[in-house]
Amino acid sequence: MKRHALIFDLGLALPALAFLLAFFLVPMVELAIVGGSGANGIAEYFTLATNPRHFRVMVATLVLSILVTLATLAIATTVGLFLARNVFPGRAVLLSMLTLPLAFPGVVVGFLIIILAGRQGLLNTMSQAVGGGRVVFAYSMVGLFLGYLYFSIPRVLLTVMAGVEKLDPQVVEAARSLGASPFQVLRDVTLPALKPALIASGAVAFATAMGAFGTAFTLATDIDVLPMLIYTEFTLQANFATAAALSIVLGLVTWLVLVVARSFAGTTVAAAG
Numbered sequence: 001m002k003r004h005a006l007i008f009d010l011g012l013a014l015p016a017l018a019f020l021l022a023f024f025l026v027p028m029v030e031l032a033i034v035g036g037s038g039a040n041g042i043a044e045y046f047t048l049a050t051n052p053r054h055f056r057v058m059v060a061t062l063v064l065s066i067l068v069t070l071a072t073l074a075i076a077t078t079v080g081l082f083l084a085r086n087v088f089p090g091r092a093v094l095l096s097m098l099t100l101p102l103a104f105p106g107v108v109v110g111f112l113i114i115i116l117a118g119r120q121g122l123l124n125t126m127s128q129a130v131g132g133g134r135v136v137f138a139y140s141m142v143g144l145f146l147g148y149l150y151f152s153i154p155r156v157l158l159t160v161m162a163g164v165e166k167l168d169p170q171v172v173e174a175a176r177s178l179g180a181s182p183f184q185v186l187r188d189v190t191l192p193a194l195k196p197a198l199i200a201s202g203a204v205a206f207a208t209a210m211g212a213f214g215t216a217f218t219l220a221t222d223i224d225v226l227p228m229l230i231y232t233e234f235t236l237q238a239n240f241a242t243a244a245a246l247s248i249v250l251g252l253v254t255w256l257v258l259v260v261a262r263s264f265a266g267t268t269v270a271a272a273g
Contacts, residue, residue, distance in 0.1 A: 031247060035245035037241055038240070038242065045245045057224050057229045060224060065209035068145060068148040071149055073198060076153050076154075076201070079157060080160030101153070101154050107214040112150070117135065117146075144215060159197050160198070163196070163198075199264050204258075207257060210226070210253065211250060212227065217231070
């Protein structure tokens, strides 16, 4: 009987093993081999430290991803607490609108930013109509920041709302009955209880911002981030070794952040991803 159960379990595992081999292990091994096959050999993997431009792009990508993560956590936590604690007419419609960006690919998000803050965008048109100066920031890091923020908020919002709904209301009421102010309840009760959810969703927001390509590609007039650098090395320079090495390094940095977040937040990181 145990033998039959073991065979059955192995049968269930075969699709996962086949997927892991075909779409992860084999491509990653090949990518690692290509990364070390250039003129610099294994030293290609240290190009982020030895090449000034590559180092600058990596720092810019990290800073952008960190800022997007912090802004996303602040906005989504505030909105999530409000929506999870209040029921009002139109709440479902508002929530569906806030999560709508999940349905948009990065190219569409980039196009929306251009419509808002491009050369012919809404803000620039309104500014010039009232005699103001040009307002164009879609093709810069500011535009990319807004684009990443746009599609990061729904991911964090849903996780925060799920965490708030699991909070024990009796603990909150106990804190209030002891004289705690709303801010003290938030600081000492709510946020500590939401810590795993915030770490998990923040890690996912960071990883998404680090590797997002479609939005950067749409807005890439004056934008230098790591996914765009990999793209230009691969397509314009035909430098496969550098592109592969940068891809491996980008993946390792993102993976490391997810591992650290998982160690602090438990299994919620996997759930949030």
